[in-house]
Amino acid sequence: MKYPLLLPLLLLGTVAALHLDKDAPYLKSAKIQADMGQDGDGSGKQERESALTAEVIETEGEEVEASGYQDTFEVKEAVESDPAASPKDLVCPKEEDTIQIQENTGCKNCHFLLVLTPSTFDNAQRICRRCYHGNLVSIHSYNFNYHVHCIASRANQAQVWIGGIMKGTCLWQKFYWTDGSCWNFGFWAPGQPGNGKGHCVAMSTKEGRWQRICCKSHLPFVCSY
Structure with a gap:
């Protein structure tokens, strides 16, 4: 069941x-x-x-x-413009070839040196960096441009290098200072910088105005340190 x-x-x-x-x-x-x-x-x-x-x-x-712009400029630019140049071959200017000036710029620790020995732009920057731990001088006001002009007027040539350089191509070209500071001032000669033929900036020892010229030109220069 x-x-x-x-x-x-x-x-x-x-x-x-x-x-x-x-x-x-x-x-x-x-x-x-x-x-x-x-x-x-x-x-x-x-x-x-x-x-x-x-x-x-x-x-x-x-x-x-x-x-790291400053270090890049020092190495790359020098090689591009002068492949034969080498930091090992760098010779610091003799004391008799320089004029050390302390201008009344309002900066107690600022020093300026006019190097009378002509040099290319790149070598001038390297000398300012290696020998004096500074850079080619940068200018940010009319008052300071006047002081630099007073220094430059003691040179034995019509122009001296300052730290301005043009970078870029075509419509994207801009100016820079080798010390990396802001480009916020210009005191160009008539027709400049548009009619300039070079990428580096020089100051007239007569008028203190700026011009674009070839970076391989040999000029005295002003270091700031």
């Missing part, structure tokens, strides 16, 4: 087992997709963090490049 009751129960159990087996792949697939979603979120987070890190590194690289 017990067997007729057991038979329906066995049939119900078999049907239930079949349904579970049928649903199992879907349950397993859902679990895999959920796990992949979690991994995807983690991977996305890592990608975002990597991108942010790369951006920070790139930005820092730009800052380093900007702050």
Whole structure:
């Protein structure tokens, strides 16, 4: 009498087992997709963090490049304009070939030196840097231009180098100072700088006005340190 009751129960159990087996792949697939979603979120987070890190590194690289302009100018520009020149061949001017002047510019620790020995622009900058730990002089006001002119007027040539140089091509050309300071003043001669034929800036010893001339010209120069 017990067997007729057991038979329906066995049939119900078999049907239930079949349904579970049928649903199992879907349950397993859902679990895999959920796990992949979690991994995807983690991977996305890592990608975002990597991108942010790369951006920070790139930005820092730009800052380093900007702050290292002076060293880049000293090495790269000298090699481009005069491949035979070498820092090892640099000879500091003799004392009798220089005039040291302390002008009343309002800066107690500022020193200016007129080097009478003519040199190319690049070598002049290297001498200011290596021999006097300074740069070719930069000028940011009319008053200061007057003081530099007073120094330059003691030179034995019609022009002297100051620290201005033009960089770039075509419409993107800009002027820079070799000491890295802001270009915020100009005292150009008539027709300048548009009609200039060079990329380096010289000051007239007669009028104190500026001209663009060839960087390979040999002129006296004024160092600031």
